[in-house]
Amino acid sequence: MVPVLLSLPLLLGPAVLQETGSYSLVFLYTGVSRPNKGIPRFQATAFLNDQGFFHYNSNSGKAEPMGPWNQLEGMEDWEKESQLQRAREEIFLVTLKDIMDYYKDSAGSHTFQGMFGCELLNNRSNGAFWKYAYDGQDFIKFNKEIPAWIPLDPAAESTKLKWEAEKIYTQRAKAYLEEECPAMLRRYLNYSRSHLDKTNPPTVTITSRAGPGRNRIFKCLAYDFYPQGISLHWTQAGKVLTSISGGVLPNGNGTYLSWVEVEVPPQDRDPYFCHIEHSGLSQSLSVQWDETKKPKPERNVATQPQEVTLSA
Structure with missing residues (x-):
């Protein structure tokens, strides 16, 4: 599924081609320990299918609609969305620091990336995912069937223990993927279906x-x-x-x-x-x-x- 991380994530896997009647909502997060001048320490981009529809970064502290969605009224409460992204930024950067502390990676700049989202096929939930990568390598992913966080890196063992010690992190992730994300996607489609359904012949x-x-x-x-x-x-x-x-x-x-x-x-x-x-x-x-x-x-x-x- 489906950067910023180079449009749709190269480090977290290739984009999935959309089937007819298939729609996806995907969030991409990137945190950098030592960003270059002008590069935000944290940024988030949301995609409807393969189209970026809002972006947030730590420099502005604002979630702002992109492309054709910046002309739409009532699709989202952007101040509320900005507050949510600021809260996620804080948790995200704390996790990046924890990983760096584990590996004693004090030299150079390090990157933590996250990607999560859901898909509807013919208006029915057709899958969801949540995963992270550190310096381009798989770090941890969520299995909503268990439900549990699955470590993919030695440092992720302590991240798993920390997140699962507060059960709300596990329960919240499951509820988000199975209920909240599909509900949001359905609501966004009320404003976006005509744009996402467009076709241009080659x-x-x-x-x-x-x-x-x-x-x-x-x-x-x-x-x-x-x-x-x-x-x-x-x-x-x-x-x-x-x-x-x-x-x-x-x-x-x-x-x-x-x-x-x-x-x-x-x-x-x-x-x-x-x-x-x-x-x-x-x-x-x-x-x-x-x-x-x-x-x-x-x-x-x-x-x-x-x-x-x-x-x-």
Whole structure:
């Protein structure tokens, strides 16, 4: 699930692609023992699906809505939310100090990160999680079925004892994940569903360049699409080819981009197709590399914007 920690957490695991009818509420916390100038000692970002909707940091002491949510009235009591985040900041930084004391990590700067949240699928609770990492390594996680905190690091044993000595920490975490978080998410969806349900179809660009041994490399780039779930691959004579993928990356404007490359022998003049599937397309899209520098769509091409940029 689902930084700030690089948009959605690289250190705590990759983001999960949203299914149709699936919505998630995820909080990301970062505490730094010796922050660089201008960097907050503590910051928190909340995400609805993969979209940041509010941010808090220790410099401002305020929780403030982000993106389209800063135009909405009544979605949240932001002063109350700021007070809650200030309280969580205090507990978070105390835990960071406890870990540093355990390891006698007085030199350098150290980072403590937390991520927790829940998911609804077709308006029913479909899972929740709560976990922490220290200096990029798994530290402790919550198992709501037991319920208990599960140590993943030697220093986490004392954290577990401290948190479970006050049963409210365990009971509160379970209640939050099973009741409060899904209830909040349902309330937020009253304001956010139309924004989260938007779809932007991909624009596709195909390029060719010389590769090792004079082989050619065909690159298929899909960009400006939302949501992030996409299938992208090369085919030849109906067969899916082994290729290199660039994954799915943020595009910087609320959309995503992805690419896939295939290496082709120079003498091979058979047609190669880039095949794309995305929820923004009414049907799958296949675009052929054309030596005459014109796109040749197959019959199943959807009526969507296409670009074919060719290079030697």
